[in-house]
Amino acid sequence: MALFDVSGYKSHSELRGQILGTGVGHLIDRPNQQFAVPVGVDPSGFLKSCSREGGVSIDLNHGTTTLAFKFRHGVIVAVDSRASAGSYIASKEANKVIEINPYLLGTMSGSAADCQYWERLLAKECRLYKLRNKQRISVSAASKLLCNMMLGYRGMGLSMGSMIIGWDNKGPGLYYVDDNATRLSGHMFSTGCGSSYAYGVVDSGYREDMTVEEAYELGRRGITHATHRDAYSGGVVNLCTMQEDGWIKVCKEDVSELIHRYRKGMF
């Protein structure tokens, strides 16, 4: 809980947790989450080494294309919706845009569990910030919090490439944060295995003075063409936009229909 965090109070149940291990939960919030680590093995290579013996194959959900760009009227965020576990498509309708609060969005690429967990933790920290400081957290600070969380676990095999999009006093904000604790501010980013294809499409169609409809169309095209060429991206395009009064969900369209629209001569 917030007061425990601030006062550094160590209740006896936290000590019990250290003795008994992290398997059983506590009644109160755990300020210092401890992760179980395999003994004597490098965590980043551990899962791969187990996956060859006796039919064991632990595949974690992965893969994506996401993109976001700033333009005159705000920020456009477009993501695909495929979650693959090895070569199996675990989900065709994964939600890769995490709603941190009505003025902050986070996108998700890389390992699905890592993104969901750390961005949910970021949402909790943003809420605590708002309660303690009586004003909304800036996009710069929120992305820095996430970046520092990643720094704590650098080299342990986390996989997360995320963009933090928001609107604060300084206007629209777009930051790229990844599992190496890289944090970059910019006007346009694309992440995931299909990002190269998306960059090509968005770079060639981008104009700073686009209308809102043109910007939506550019975001849709970027993702559609990436899903067409990248095996690990697909499903539907989820398009959101960030404006001064918050984010709104624009549309959700199946890429197979979109690709037919865009490549009329081809099929």
Place this chain on the structure above:
Amino acid sequence: MKEYHYTGPVEHRFSPYSFNGGTVLAVAGEDFAIVASDTRLSEGYSIHSRDSPKCYKLTNTTVIGCSGFHGDCLTLTKIIDARLKMYKHSNNKSMTSGAIAAMLSTILYGRRFFPYYVYNIIGGLDEDGKGAVYSFDPVGSYQRDTYKAGGSASAMLQPLLDNQIGFKNMEGVQHLPLSQEKAVQLVKDVFISAAERDVYTGDALRICIVTKDGIKEETVPLRKD
């Protein structure tokens, strides 16, 4: 008779995991949810047990199906039961299906670097009484679905469910909502198909039907070969 020996150095390794097979399936309807699993427990070429169901009842409105490594399934369900009791004692009410799903996600992620080798699917009723299915990966990434198959035959069953429940890859078909009787029959047919083609699935099928009146269990025999 000539005898053959391997006479070189051999590396021995201890693997903390093993694969015990089994398939789990969950379907959400308008006012019901179905969680079904086969009951075969295997390891390598052997069958350890023909009566080891993989559905576990959590509350009156939620059932979880766990397949993968049986040791981790047992420990994980013990931990979930303990956390449910703690919640019940401190909040004086049972956990809802959505809350159990969110809690399971953090329990699984707590072992991000040494995962539980379990593929979970939760089936139950949400606060509005509608059917809900939540599917997980081994480290806690989850989402709400209408239907999901997990375990050894999941790649065979999921496309069949996409076609029959999601009406995918069919044209000019009326999208009728799924009734409980039709859903139960579909689950039985789908498992019979899985038992035909997956060596780790078979013996018997345990179906748990969750409605507002409680949880009903049914057992149906499958191929034992």
